Amino acid sequence: MRNISLENVDVAPSVVDTKSWLLLNPDIQMELDGAVHNLYNSKHDQAEKQFRSLRRRYPQHPMPYFLMGLSAWWKIMPSNVTNTIYDKSFFAYMDTAITKGERLYDLDNKNYEACFFLAAAYGFDARLHAERHDLRKATISSKRALDYLDKSKEANGLSPEFLLGQGLFNYYAAWISEEHPWLRPILLLFPKGNRQLGMQQIKNVADNGMYAGPEAKFFLMKILGSERENKSADALVVARQLATTYPDNGYFQRYYAMMCFNNGEHRRCEQVSLDILDKLNRGMPGYEGFSGRYATYYLGWLNQNKYKNSTKAKDYFQRCVVFSEATGQTGVGYYVHANYNLAKIADEENNVGAARRYYQVVVEKAERKSDIYLEAKDYLRTRKVMKADIRQQQGPSYTSEYKPSKKTSAKSRLSSLDVKAN
Known part of the structure; x- marks a missing residue:
């Protein structure tokens, strides 16, 4: 079995022809800066128009196909990856990016840009297959992504974009066997990670990456806010950056509302939650029942505990229950606590029948x-x-x-x- 090492390398390769690399082309970077912003701000039609323009000029390059696949991914994300409508287009674009990337790599095995897109496309392919519980395909794609990550590490010194995949693997691989021991037989196929180095690499890309920067901030926000890291205040800083930069991204907005709520910034949490419901009512892309579930719970809690307005609190908690049931999110979490708070309100109103129904849930x-x-x-x-x-x-x-x-x-x-x- 091949020994893969994912240590950081910050020295640019001495003899590499980068003239044809779109990642390092300043004109392409300037052109796509707005497109990448539109993508993460849920303006998919505008972003894809620019990506298709790039595809017409560079039909044999993996970059436009990968970006189209990334756009499909962020159409799936607001539903907590439960929406399967865009699966076919996502896999089709990633498959095409892989085909184009492998063709470039076959022509030149020093084409580290091709390795970057191959690692990224295989990585995203693995993510969605894992979400769809296809462990076999997820494992195969993960192995191939790691193979190309290992090959591309020599170009780390050329651009921070190359570091994200290695950073994510280093961070998550370091502890996943501890959290999920049932995965250990599969993890034997992969190299060991380095949690500290992984965090350093992700922060580097978050601060300096143009294409991968938003994705790095997304992961950094999730990592810092996790129970394992337990750095809620730091996660709030990153969440605020994302929510401010991409105000129409429903996923970023609801995560920001959650971080504000968890850190006691109740006034800001209220403002963001009301904005989420307004955009949801206007039918904006990425604003659906999942975001509504978060927003209505926070507003219910604030009206119950801060403003002492049980009428408004009851209305918001009832809407949270409806959003939760409509999206199938009825496990432990907002659904249960919304029912619990409704039971408390019903008890205060001497409505024993309603209190019993909510407490039964x-x-x-x-x-x-x-x-x-x-x-x-x-x-x-x-x-x-x-x-x-x-x-x-x-x-x-x-x-x-x-x-x-x-x-x-x-x-x-x-x-x-x-x-x-x-």
């Missing part, structure tokens, strides 16, 4: 032994006992649903806490 969906699960379980058990007692006291003529007074409700909540404590 919490019991079914929340993690066992979590605080909200135990609270919901206690509430349902306590109300069931109280209802049975009332029926027994009133005899067979009792037919109406028990609705406790405010005094009784307060007492029952205290009882519920006592049960939980015991």
Whole structure:
């Protein structure tokens, strides 16, 4: 098995003809700067118009096909990669980029630009196959991407663009076997990573890359905000940069709203969330139920806890539930907590029937032994006992649903806490 080493190399190759490389062509960079901005700002029609213009002039180069595939990828991203409408066009463009890249590499094995696009195209191909749970194809494409990454590392000193793939592999490969031990047999096929070096390389591309810069910032934002790194404040800085530079990218906007929420910047979180809902209502590309789920939850929480407006809070939480169900996002997370908060509001309004319905969802969906699960379980058990007692006291003529007074409700909540404590 070939020994692949992905250490950083910052020395430009001494004898390489780069005249035909579009990556290093300043005129092409100037021309595509706006196109790349449009791509990440969800202006796909405008971006693709420029990419097609590039394809007409350079039909045998992998770059325009890769960029068209990247545009398809960012049409998929806002749905948390669940939207399969663009899969065929994505794979077709990446396959074409691979075919064109391999042809250039066969003509010149020192064409590191061809290696760059081959590694990138195979890498994105692997990402989507992994999202579609096709582990065999994802593994094959990952191996091929690594092969070309190894070949292209000699050109790291020519452009920061070349570093992103190596940085991502170095960072993720260093810990993925620890987090996912079931993948270890497959990971034996790959070289070991270097987490610290990977982070350094990703930051380098984020700061200096033109084509790969936005993608590097995206990964840097996700990495810093992860539980493993737990650098939420740093993630907020990157998220703010992306959201400010690309204000119409729904994915960046909702992630920025989340980082603001997590870091206590509630006023800014509210502004961004309202903007998300406005763009969603106007039908802007990339703004759909996934973004609406985030925005409505934050607005519900703020109205419940900051403004003490239970009417608005209830409306936003109910909309969060609808968005979650419409997008199939009904696992642990915003869906469960929206139901939990709706149950709390219903309890305060002495609407036992509604509170029971919402708490029942919490019991079914929340993690066992979590605080909200135990609270919901206690509430349902306590109300069931109280209802049975009332029926027994009133005899067979009792037919109406028990609705406790405010005094009784307060007492029952205290009882519920006592049960939980015991």
